[in-house]
Amino acid sequence: MKKILAICGIELSLIFKKPQNYLIMFAAPLLLTFVFGSMLSGNDDKVRLAIVDQDDTILSQHYIRQLKAHDDMYVFENMSESKASEKLKQKKIAGIIVISRSFQTQLEKGKHPELIFRHGPELSEAPMVKQYAESALATLNIQVTAAKTASQTAGENWKAAYKTVFAKKHEDIVPAVTRQTLSDKKEGAEASDTASRAAGFSILFVMLTMMGAAGTILEARKNGVWSRLLTASVSRAEIGAGYVLSFFVIGWIQFGILLLSTHWLFGINWGNPAAVIVLVSLFLLTVVGIGLMIAANVRTPEQQLAFGNLFVIATCMVSGMYWPIDIEPKFMQSIAEFLPQKWAMSGLTEIIANGARVTDILGICGILLAFAAITFAAGLKALRA
């Protein structure tokens, strides 16, 4: 075991002592995630708006919650009027919705409360924002009217009826939705574009690194290190295990750092850690197997790099690592079914977007395990020959 670890250690040193490897292993995938993630998620630029709640009553607070509940297009943030004005001046927000002091009183009286909407001249979406605010207000108005009617029938205060029927319901729903995006399984959901690109480029660059790493076997054969290892009291199995372990560890270090970096830099939530560990481990085994297969069938490290990179770049393209696979023609999507990257990507999407756990991705894990078994067996057989 000590010899296996020593071989693994030396291979890690070889990889991490070359500064240019950091570029290909970490800088490039992060940069591409940023560029492609931003490019594909151009519609994510939501309008940032401030809400100034001068009334601060049950209804004004509920109104704000209703505005915030549908955050597809707008981001609302509570703040004081002075701070909001300052931010608008600095163009850090696009506009301000001011809820006047008589908001609840007006609604109680069945009147239309005053809403002030201030915005800069460049806000082209202003009419839509206004309409959205008015629509939410109209909903609130209906709810208040309904609560008042209900309270008259039951002989209680309308506020109690409102809380029971609307406000409580709303309080229950909002947190439930938030929690769902973090961990609860939600069929059919998709990861954000940035998360998808982070997963795609992590897979791509881990594969590229593995192709280069597997080339060290050829390098060792070329410069006599492999033969020298065999003349030392190290068995072929120990040498093979040392190299495979090193590739696996290198892959995990790279993937791990990319997971953490993208989490910190882009706020990507990678979901259930156990599921990620199992999925990535199986995928790495497959990639190491592919690397071994190519190494066994070429003669020089240069050929390994050329064939390996060609294979990785082409298959990652087909598997939807650079862009969503749905935009590809049907025949390419069919080809992708036979590529491990597609399954790794599907698994990661399930984990990120749907909060999948290990038990939820057993099928995908099984497929990756099969890929790993086939590529490993073929790689080791060819290498031994």
Add this chain to the structure above:
Amino acid sequence: MLQAENIKKAYGKKTIVKGISFSLKKGESFGLLGPNGAGKSTTISMISGLVPHDSGNITVGGYVIGKETAKAKQKIGIVPQEIALYPTLTAHENLMFWGKMYGLTHGEAKKRAAEVLEYVGLTERAKDKIETFSGGMKRRINIGAALMHKPELLIMDEPTVGIDPQSRNHILETVKQLNETGMTVIYTSHYMEEVEFLCDRIGIIDQGEMIAIGTKTDLCSRLGGDTIIQLTVSGINEAFLVAIRSLAHVNDVTVHELELKIDISAAHHEKVVTSLLAEATAHHINLLSLQVQEPNLERLFLNLTGRTLRD
């Protein structure tokens, strides 16, 4: 220390080693000579357990190769022809790694690496990457890696190829010292003078067979042929040639007319030279130079294989 009995190796239908036998005592230094493709490297590979032998027996330090190969390997240090090191790692890191491959603990490897660096004269370059070393320095670390586990048998496969004379001398001196401390050495080289300097006994391999084995003196006297006396003259006449051909102990006379050179093959050159000078004076031959070439390994090799060693 080493017994090789009738070892054979074939790749497909081609037999590379055709039943070689030799043995080495502990502390002996043995030179293995042979032209390219003679079977030297295959023989070494079989002894070191890298390539399995088809038949015959090999024992190293009492352990049978093929049955107790792992134990035998612990007794052997191999210096391959290639620089089998990691160029982007330092000399110290390389030595540490190879020490660990021979089962040394981290502490043992660290201590031994310092000793080995001292031995090969590269302590000051310990922290430098191998890729920054000259060819000679790389070769020295290449040897150092084989010394990490203090082997009893050191096998060196042309360890001085392509290096400067200073490094070559350093390596030869190092190997000589190792041998003097009791380490058994097998040394292959294309340089006869290295083998003559280092080795007690010499084995010559050609076409997969050990065609001669013995000490240098023994081999030269038995198989090296006659001494060659080479004369360069300003003019040649037939009477002089007849006279020297009839001298006692002269076996052959070859005339290179264009160069006015005469090669005289003789068994006892001391007696022949005096007679030659007398005949030259008597026949008014003006001698420009006279050289005496005693039997040497180069000539021995040529006689035995029909080729020079570097062919």
